[in-house]
Structures are given as structure tokens and as C-alpha cells.
Amino acid sequence: MPGPQRREGLGSGVIVSEQGYILTNHHVIESVDQIEVALADSRKVPARVVGADPETDLAVLKVDLQKLPSITFGRTEQLRVGDIVLAIGNPFGIGQTVTQGIVSGLGRTHLGITVYENFIQTGAAINPGNSGGALVDASGNLVGINTAIYSQTGGSMGIGYAIPVSTARLVMEQIIQKGQVTRGWIGVGVQDVTQEIAESLKLPAAGGVLITQVERGGPADKAGVRLGDILLTVNGKPVTDTNAMLNAIAALQPGQQAQLKMTRNQAENEVAVTIGQRPRPPARKG
Numbered sequence: 001m002p003g004p005q006r007r008e009g010l011g012s013g014v015i016v017s018e019q020g021y022i023l024t025n026h027h028v029i030e031s032v033d034q035i036e037v038a039l040a041d042s043r044k045v046p047a048r049v050v051g052a053d054p055e056t057d058l059a060v061l062k063v064d065l066q067k068l069p070s071i072t073f074g075r076t077e078q079l080r081v082g083d084i085v086l087a088i089g090n091p092f093g094i095g096q097t098v099t100q101g102i103v104s105g106l107g108r109t110h111l112g113i114t115v116y117e118n119f120i121q122t123g124a125a126i127n128p129g130n131s132g133g134a135l136v137d138a139s140g141n142l143v144g145i146n147t148a149i150y151s152q153t154g155g156s157m158g159i160g161y162a163i164p165v166s167t168a169r170l171v172m173e174q175i176i177q178k179g180q181v182t183r184g185w186i187g188v189g190v191q192d193v194t195q196e197i198a199e200s201l202k203l204p205a206a207g208g209v210l211i212t213q214v215e216r217g218g219p220a221d222k223a224g225v226r227l228g229d230i231l232l233t234v235n236g237k238p239v240t241d242t243n244a245m246l247n248a249i250a251a252l253q254p255g256q257q258a259q260l261k262m263t264r265n266q267a268e269n270e271v272a273v274t275i276g277q278r279p280r281p282p283a284r285k286g
Contacts, residue, residue, distance in 0.1 A: 025058065035048070193210050
């Protein structure tokens, strides 16, 4: 009868502070028993997980070393399609590798990679083992964390996705300070209002999100949100699709009051909801 087997995996990471904090992908360190970090100067040191956020596929590690060289954070909002970027990582375990490309797209969503999506698309070659590595601009500033590739063969096909540094930094700071990420939650299921749905509900135009599920006893249920409602705005900000709605609610603090504008039976109304704390996703079983 076969005994327990040891599983080894390879991934990349980014040193984000001289105190030894390292940013990487959650899927790189998920379900591993031990983590060893190989530094550029050939040192290998054990690392511990400070915290992880599966819903953005980010994790923070810590090594017990001081005065490490750390990367400088760039500003995602200054990125433009066509900007030159470099992907740095350890593809296939062959050693530190740098590939060059451009920013091919911004704000990519509905990819099914994570719950909260706002990806940078790049033509810089990203291969297995690059996950968790740095996407940097031409000045060497961190602009993203390489996360996924579009591939039918397992290798790079020139379409890679990186988590923007703006998202990565917010998640990282919460993990370092509190060990986890806190997000707002109202307890609903939603879907985009397509043109077909708008026509069937006799709405003037597509837009907003359709409430398809309301958790009993949840914040939305207590506020009077019902199945079939169309959510249009959160605190006055338009909700264009499910991704925008998820991000708008997640950005609110538990206990905060929020105003939701909705359409019900072709009539608009507003409700006040007390934001709850998003439950942590269940751990995967291996």
C-alpha cells in the first residue's frame, strides 16, 4: 500500500520589504507543508505564511532575514495599454528569468480566475513557475503580480494576466496588519443584466445587476432586498456588472451603512443596508 508522498512545487515571489515580507500567489503555497525561498544570491531559507487571500489569489510570506533588497511599488493607475513591462520569475525552475512585452489590456474581468478580478493583460511571456513573480515597468517599479496564462498547451501563448499592484498592496497591508483581509458583504447572488434580460423585464436598457439569491437573515434580506430586484447603484456609484458590484461592496467596512438604489417592478427605490463581513471561503480539501 503506497505511503504518504511528498509534493514539491515551484513558484515565484517578490520581496516587498527589507524586513523579509514576500508577496506571492495563494495557489503557489496552497496545501504545502513547508516553504523554502531561494534568493537571488543563492541562499535558501525557510519561510512561513503570514496570511493568504484566496479570493484575489494573493499570499504574504515572511523570512527571518533583515535588510533585504526590496522592490519599489509603482502606480497601476499610470499604466497605459502599450507600455513596456517585464515579467520576472522562475519558469519551469530554470532560474531567474526576465521576459519583455507590453501592457495588452487593463481591467480584464469575467475570466473565472479569482472572485475579485481586475487583471492587467500582458504579452510578456509568463510560463509555469512564473506565478507570484513581479511584473515591472521600464523603470523597475512593481506594477503587478503575475498570476495566470491563457494557454491550450501549458506554455505561454502571449496572453498573461497579472494582479494590479494597487490591489496587491491593499491585500498585503491587511494581511500584515491583521493576518487576513476584511471585506464588506450583503448576502446576495447576482448576475449581469444583459440586453435579453432587460427586454424580458421591460427595462429601458441593459445595466445594473439582477438579484438572483438573497441569503436568509443576511444584511440584504434585513434591508428588504428581494429576488428579482435590479441593483443600480451603491452609495451613488453606478453598478455596471457583477464585478463592479462585488468590488463596490467589498470596499465597504462591516457595520457601515450603505444606500442601494434598485428597480423593482419598473419602479426605482432606495434601501439602507448595514454592511456585514464577508465570510472566509472554505478551505479546499486535498
